[in-house]
Amino acid sequence: MNLVAFLGAIEIGLVFGLVGLGVFLSFRVLDFPDLTVDGSFPLGAALSASLIVSGWDPYTATGAAIIGGCFAGLVTAFLNIRFGILHLLASILTMIALYSINLRIMGRPNVAIISEPTILSSFDGLGLAMLYVKPIVAGIVAIAAILLVARFLASEYGLAMRATGVNPRMARAQGVDTRHTTYLGMALSNGLVALAGALFAQMNGFADVTLGTGTIVVGLAAVIVGEALFGTRSVLVWAAACVAGSVVYRLAVALALNSDFLGLQASDLNLVTAILVTVALVLPGARSNLKSMFASARWGRAPS
């Protein structure tokens, strides 16, 4: 792996770390399996790219992308809460609708912003190569997002949101309006994902309608890899783990891209990525698993 590929993996990993954080909010905190992200990621890219092309300031355009993402999350939550549509189906409905909406926003399948001003342009004059600026900016945004999410979840309202996910009936009995917390959680989650989409478009110079393919898979992988490697001791560690998990996933992809010396072909990429992530998940747990196996064997019980 060369330096550019390494920094690229870190940068893209940090950007998708925001997706990991969003998925953490929906899947883990709210216990709401949400596939909207496959639509809200390209929504963020499409909104920011189209607005930048039409002359908006990149920061305002990014803000608009976040608001658009929040709105997408609200629609999913609305379909689920107001009409009682199963959460998975509600999110699928929003996701497929967003495909058409993204095409409408862009007016075509692909909008290029390679030569337009982006939030990265503000760092142009600092004498630092773009190569380093991109991961640094992504890192600042990711750390800010981790701190904000952790701070929020530690607040009284955040605790109510966590209670909603753990035991909604209990939460309601304690006077928590679970509809309210679900709406806000879903908006926050998809707002973060749209922010990731907006950053991705600006760092890579284009928004494409196919950008959403597999976003939820990557987001879930980030959360689960992060949890397995770094644990869930506190909300702060848990949130940071989601971002770190995303970076590990991207490093696995970068590593898989360099596996040609093993006699692997370009078409083996996804398989190799899957194997590397599996190894990353299995290795740390292997020792404790063995230990517990021996412990239970001594007592004559089957390993649980």
Next chain:
Amino acid sequence: MVSSLRAIMGCAALAFGSTGLVVSAAAQEKVFVAVTAIVEHPALDAARDGVRDELKANGYEPGKNLRFEYESAQGNPTTAAQIARKLVGEGPNVIVPISTPSAQAVVAATKDIPVIFTAVTDPVGAKLVTDAKKPGGNVSGVSDLSPIRKHLELIQQITPNAKRIGVPHNPGEANSLSLLKLLKQEAGPLGLQIVEAPATRSSDVLSAAQSLIGKADAIYIPTDNTIVSALEAVVRVGTENKIPVYAADTDSVPRGAMAALGFNYYDVGRQTGKMVLRVLKGEKPGDIPVEGVEITELHLNVSAAEKMGVTIPEAVLATAKNVVK
């Protein structure tokens, strides 16, 4: 936590271990061409093979004096962005991205390494280059846009008296609208006139074609899904009223269109390979104009031509790749 740290260290060790391998491979005196495509697809794979074969035909043997690397993003634009960084970091002599998203990812990742894109329909719209005639910078390539001018020239060659060209199209297809705009631009200098015949549904195609009777000397069917799906209706109008029907895609010829000038992606790849060779010899991509499809193949339908009252000149017949009797 200790064991998880160990796992990460292992990952990192693997990562940097492979660095050594890459460096040692690059240290040999080899020309290094890196190709990447957004997805495995027959047309895109053919373009890749075309590039490789063109290099091979000019003395660059993969594995000997050429390092030919290919990566596919397996349909995922994020992976395309990551592949772009990897290739840029390896510092090849030329990067050849196939398809628009791959090209955009590569162009965003480097300002120095020569980039020769291929199978990109609208390189200016995709902001790969600002000016197709004088790209400047480190980027040029081959566009796979329908070779409209060649199509119009073919019409003039076979039916020199045709001055008004009827174009049935679906105004709801963005692709058709941009083709129509191009047709109008190219028709003027050739002394031709474009007559529009819009049809928004397949069932409207017959009446759209009929509206051209007496108003057009020839009919040209662009690569428009709606019109092509109802091609037979246009052919019927053409046969009954002795109006020659031309098509943009070769698949329409056995279905009754008189002639079509198509291309295949292998030839587009060979053409791209020629451009790569120019860069390897020291030319700057910025000085090489973006090319359209050059090698085309002519498909003719002789019996359809007869029914439309046209005798195809011998000279044209001789250049045809495929003739339907």
